[in-house]
Amino acid sequence: MxxxxxxxxxxxxxxxxxxxxxxxxxxxxxxxxxxxxxxxxxxxxxxxxxxxxxxxxxxxxxxxxxxxxxxxxxxxxxxxxxxxxxxxxxxxxxxxxxxxxxxxxxxxxxxxxxxxASQVMAYAPGRVDTPPTMWAEVIDLAARAPVALSLSGPHSALTFQSVVASLHGAGRPDNAFVDPEIGAEAYAIMAALTGEETRARVGHNPIALLEALASGEDLALVPLVYGYVNYAKQGVAFADAPRGPAGIGSILxxxxxxxxxxxxxxxxxxxxxxxxxxxxxxxxxxxxxxxxxxxxxxxxxxxxxxxxxGFYSATRATLENAALRPRHDGAIAFQTEASARLREGLLNREPAARVLADIEAAFARHHQQGTET
Missing domain, CATH: 3.40.190.10 (Periplasmic binding protein-like II)
Structure with a gap:
């Protein structure tokens, strides 16, 4: 020994x-x-x-x-x-x-x-017969059933990045966080889903959201939440993350x-x-x-x-296609600031351009140009 x-x-x-x-x-x-x-x-x-x-x-x-x-x-x-x-x-x-x-x-x-793990879709089987596969279908479902985004802590920025990846793929512009047009489109999708259910659960981390689904609370679907296999035995069903023009979008x-x-x-x-x-x-x-x-x-x-x-087979394609977050020195501080700004903008119904400009300014402060991301 x-x-x-x-x-x-x-x-x-x-x-x-x-x-x-x-x-x-x-x-x-x-x-x-x-x-x-x-x-x-x-x-x-x-x-x-x-x-x-x-x-x-x-x-x-x-x-x-x-x-x-x-x-x-x-x-x-x-x-x-x-x-x-x-x-x-x-x-x-x-x-x-x-x-x-x-x-x-x-x-x-x-x-x-x-x-x-990556962000995947989680839903209540008794309330969702067939999980949506595209973002437009998620928005349609939210008009008929309670759907909540994961926005607490760093998760508003993570959700945003997953939506961006579904629209544009995993790459980022050089020395920038997101292409303005793609960012505005992703912000619009999130804004369309920042309704009553999202607002009521804005402080819920992924564990709290999954526990809400498992306990039968008035929640039908969370389109992007980090997958926890534990809840597959507690009545929560899982599926791949929603797709956009670039395919599955999810952040590792x-x-x-x-x-x-x-x-x-x-x-x-x-x-x-x-x-x-x-x-x-x-x-x-x-x-x-x-x-x-x-x-x-x-x-x-x-x-x-x-x-x-069936958790693994239901979400394996998402894992294989997951994108990475920024990893530079300062990435955690940026993630915290960007997430808070996104959450504020969505809850206050602010225009995308103003919110995205603030996020790019935060990225510039926390990321030295020319370094790895």
Whole structure:
């Protein structure tokens, strides 16, 4: 045994902690490890400064918009240095969609793709017989049934980016956030759906929205919300994100495990991380403990899909086509500001041009021209 105790931080939802804690109890000791996992709320996971967490934790579960900030503060160890180039190459082929690629920045990968997610459609089967596939159909449905957008916290900006991707594809203009014409069209779609239901649930994060659907509240559909497999067993149905002229539009979520500079990397730790990324854990242990795996083989496994109510087959195309968020140093601050401005504009029925101009100004403040996004 190495005798080294590791401290990790993940987020406070069964999808975020149950498999990691169970692996720390059932798997790690046999590998010669002691791992203690702390939890923080979803909002902390989305916005807490990564450098601060890296001073206190050896292992950090994070989302890909943090990588530019992490590189700027030199607080994480590249995955290539921890696990080796060969494993990174193997994971690149095995991970679903851009799950591994999302953590590549400045020529290195900064987290292992533990968990894969993107914004998908969630609905109440008793209220929606056939889920809409196009944005025009979502707007038509909202005239007959309660439909809510996900606008809390960073999610108004994330929803906006997903709509933009369905209209224009995943690319962004050089040194700008969005093409003005495409942005105005996306804003108009969101404005058409910022009705009574959206306003009533404007403070609901994705978990709260899914719990509202699961509990039978007066809500029929959320067109874009981060998919949580856990709710597929609680009466929530899922489908691919709505399409536009460019196809499915969705922004990648999911989580990766990063190794901080304070961590002492040992063979035992590497063995545990390799196990978490391997077929046994990704297709068996993680789904059995309410996790949402990142390997394509797990998403395509009929047994895993059947156990979780068809969640994986219903949303797999969205994962494969998901787009990335900005990841530069300052991306989190920009995401927070842009989301607040979008939410304000939609709720106050402001014209698109004014709101989008403010968002572009925020992007310019938080993004150094010529750097990676």
């Amino acid at each position: 190495s005798g080294i105790q590791y401290r990790g931080l993940t987020w406070d939802h069964p999808r975020g902690y149950r498999a990691l804690e169970a692996a720390a109890e059932a798997i790690a000791p046999a590998q010669g490890l002691t791992i203690a996992w702390d939890r923080h709320p979803l909002e902390g996971f989305e916005s807490h400064p990564i450098a601060d967490l890296a001073e206190r934790y050896d292992l950090i579960v994070l989302d890909h918009p943090h990588v530019g900030e992490a590189v700027a503060h030199d607080c994480l160890v590249p995955v290539e240095e921890v696990m080796g180039e060969a494993m990174v190459e193997t994971l690149g082929a095995a991970a679903i969609g851009p799950s591994l690629a999302s953590y590549r920045y400045a020529g290195r990968h900064w987290a292992l793709p533990l968990d894969a 979520g999911g989580t990766g495990i990063a190794v901080s500079r304070r961590c002492k990397v040992t063979d035992e730790l590497c063995a545990h991380l390799a196990w978490l990324m391997g077929e046994e854990a990704q297709r068996g242990f993680i789904p059995a403990h309410e996790g949402q795996p990142a390997l394509r083989s797990a998403w395509a496994d009929p047994a895993v899909d059947a156990e979780w109510g």
